[in-house]
Amino acid sequence: MRLLVRLLATLVGLGLAVAGVLLVVEVSWSWLRPGSAPLLVPWRTWLEHGTRLDWADREVLAGSLLTITAGLLLCTAASAARRRELPLADLCPEVSVTTSSRSVARLIVHRLRAEGDVADVAVHADRRRIRVRVVGSRPGSRELRPRLLDVTRKLVADLPLREQPRIAVDVRGERQPR
Structure with a gap:
């Protein structure tokens, strides 16, 4: 299970790194050419679509349910990846080894x-x-x-x-x- 958590952490980290690189590229592109279309990510289209959404729309509900499910799966995997320890015989009642x-x-x-x-x-x-x-x-x-x-x-x-x-x-x- 610890391998799964390490794999998930690596994938999430890589995803965030790619998103960060895309953000830097898009911001730099919009500073260099303020009136031009986005370079790699159609963020203006996404922004216009997002302004038309309401909290009760199906897309918002589906996105929130997906995020909650992914978070619960990650929390479950992380809690199951505890260290495997073997209890030793107690030398005295106050000490656990x-x-x-x-x-x-x-x-x-x-x-x-x-x-x-x-x-x-x-x-x-x-x-x-x-x-x-x-x-x-x-x-x-x-x-x-x-x-x-x-x-x-x-x-x-x-x-x-x-x-x-x-x-x-x-x-x-x-x-x-x-």
Whole structure:
């Protein structure tokens, strides 16, 4: 979801930048040639059309509903893009401690890369589960998955997490060069 918010922010920023450039071009053009027609944007036509509109017109209503809907969608996307944190066990009642799911994933990646027969590791961690995808350095290594699952379980058990997440390990064979 954070990727969606970043993408939306980039698109809105680019749209505002383009609108700003068009505004500068049109203002400069109207200063250089006061009586001429607009250069890129037919703003005089839009201005004349806007003066004829009333608050009860369908175009104004549709524009306001579109703006409200876009604003609600942006607010929903921004509120859903919160940081994913894992609560740690409380050391005392007055202190609440959390850690990011990214830091837990990095810890698991570093520990599993130190194991033998591991070519690559990708980890996604959240409050309920940890998904580990491993690419083995040798094809057909059947004992790799149980060993890595055991290592991951021990590592997560040593963390002072409030709730122990489920752990899933998927091991694939070595990637073949193309």
